[in-house]
Amino acid sequence: MKKFSFIILVVIVLSSCNRTHDYSSEKPEIEKTIRSCIGWAGKKDLALLHSVIVNDSSYLEVSPYNRVVKGFDEFRKAEKSWMSPDFQAVRYEIRDLRIDISGSGTVAWWYCVLDDINTWRGEPASWLNTRWTGVAEKRKGKWIVVQQHFSFAAE
Secondary structure (H helix, E strand, O other): OOOHHHHHHHHHHHHHHHHOOOOOOHHHHHHHHHHHHHHHHHOOHHHHHHHHHOOOOOEEOOOOOOOOEHHHHHOOOOOOHOOOOOOEEEEEEEEEEEEOOOOOOOEEEEEEEEEEEEOOOOOOEEEEEEEEEEEEEEEEOOOEEEEEEEEOOOO
């Protein structure tokens, strides 16, 4: 009987180890983080932006203008422009959003198409049909963006 109980216990433990977890319930929170990463600009809510971007040297952002931002301190250098009255966020639209989550449930990556409609000194300064990919990580129970890449399709 002890041998049989031991075998049953081993089968239960092994079957639970092979189970894959379904982290799809995390997707709404990840999407909220992604949207906040752009949507903060409508009200110029820097606190919201800072809450969804990793605040350390591991942050990485690649823009369509051949610019690479390395680290949160470098990222913050653009705030002067964004907070200027010359910059006005009008609206944004995210299409074809796809979010995938790692087996551990602590890393997610996304792809979408972004229209980021803005003006600079009253003139259009928008990114249309922009491919946006990124990586978010769950740290201390909160999803934050650690890397993002924006690009325009070649004509």
